[in-house]
Amino acid sequence: MRALVQRVTGARVTVDGGTVGEIGTGLCVLVGVTHDDDERVARKLADKVWNLRVFDDAAGHMNVPVHAVGGALLVVSQFTLYGDTRRGRRPSWTAAAPPDHAEPLVARFVDALRDLGGHVETGQFGAHMAIALVNDGPVTLLLEA
Numbered sequence: 001m002r003a004l005v006q007r008v009t010g011a012r013v014t015v016d017g018g019t020v021g022e023i024g025t026g027l028c029v030l031v032g033v034t035h036d037d038d039e040r041v042a043r044k045l046a047d048k049v050w051n052l053r054v055f056d057d058a059a060g061h062m063n064v065p066v067h068a069v070g071g072a073l074l075v076v077s078q079f080t081l082y083g084d085t086r087r088g089r090r091p092s093w094t095a096a097a098p099p100d101h102a103e104p105l106v107a108r109f110v111d112a113l114r115d116l117g118g119h120v121e122t123g124q125f126g127a128h129m130a131i132a133l134v135n136d137g138p139v140t141l142l143l144e145a
Contacts, residue, residue, distance in 0.1 A: 001031065001032065001033055001034070001037045001041050001042060001045045001105065001109070001144070001145050002031070002032040002034075002081045002082065002142065002143065002144050003029050003030065003031050003032075003045055003048075003049055003081075003142070003143045003144075003145075004029070004030040004078065004081060004140065004141075004142055004143075005027050005028070005029050005030075005049060005052060005054070005140070005141045005142075005143060006027065006028045006029075006133065006135050006138070006139065006140045007026075007027060007054050007055065007135065007136045007137055007138075007139035007140075008023070008025070008026060008027065008028045008074075008133045008134055008135055008136055009024070009025055009134045009136045010022075010023065010024050010025070010133065010134050011023050011026075011028040011074045011131065011132065011133035011134070012074075012131070012132050012133070013074060013076055013121075013122075013123040013124075013129050013130070013131050013132075014129065014130045014132075015123070015124045015127045015128070015129055015130075016127075020122070020123060020124050020129075021074050021076075021121030021122050021123055022074070022121060023071075023072035023073065023074045023119075023121050024071075024072065025069065025070075025071045025072070025136075026066055026071030026072040026073055026074065026119075027049065027052075027054075027066050027071065027072075027073050027074070028073075028074045028076070028131070028133050028135075029049055029073055029074065029075045029076070030076050030077075030078035030081060031045075031075060031076070031077055031078060031081075031106055031109055032077075032078050032079055032080070032081030032082045032096065033077075033079070033082075033096070033097040033101065033102035033105045033106065034082050034095050034096065034097050035095070035097050035101065037097065037101075037105055038105070039105070039108050041105075041145050042105045042106075042108040042109040042112060042145075043108070043109075043112045044145040045109060045143065045144075045145035046109050046112030046113045046116065047112070047116070048143055048145060049066075049073070049113065049143065050065065050066065050067060050113060050116045050118060051065050052065060052066070052141070052143070053065050054066075054139050054141070055068070055069045055071070062139070066118070067116070067117060067118065072118070072119040072120070072121065073113055073118050073119070073120045073121070074120075074121045074122070074123075074133075075106070075109065075110050075113070075120055075121070075122050075123070076122065076123035076129060076131060077102065077103070077106045077123060077125050077126075079093065079096040079097075079102065080093075080096075081096075082095040082096035082097075083095075083096070099125070099126060102125075103125045103126070106125060107125075110122055
């Protein structure tokens with residue numbers, strides 16, 4: 001699994017013009033799943049995101065995780081994180097897991113964050129989504145589990 005994590009002051013995902021998930025300060029997490037991922041990987045990635053120290057401490061250093069600042073998480077499935085662009089001009093999606101494998105693992109990732117105590121909003125799996133966010137910093141990290 002991969003997660004593209006952005007520290008945000010606000011983020012919202014809409015489907016067909018309607019908001020399906022919205023947060024204030026926190027993390028916008030785009031999640032991709034590959035073929036050999038399983039629930040153990042989903043839990044490991046959730047723990048990594050939950051404890052990722054990307055918020056400023058009193059000295060102004062990135063040393064504080066999202067839960068310590070009372071932040072929320074917006075999780076959006078993103079199969080294109082496994083797009084391969086090494087050859088040609090059209091990405092290959094062969095490394096991305098099919099929906100029947102990916103959807104339950106994205107749900108397990110969300111459940112694991114909630115089990116850790118997170119307020120988690122989500123996008124809509126498989127839908128054409130529009131994401132609006134204000135990246136704070138900017139801080140953007142690619143995590144793999």
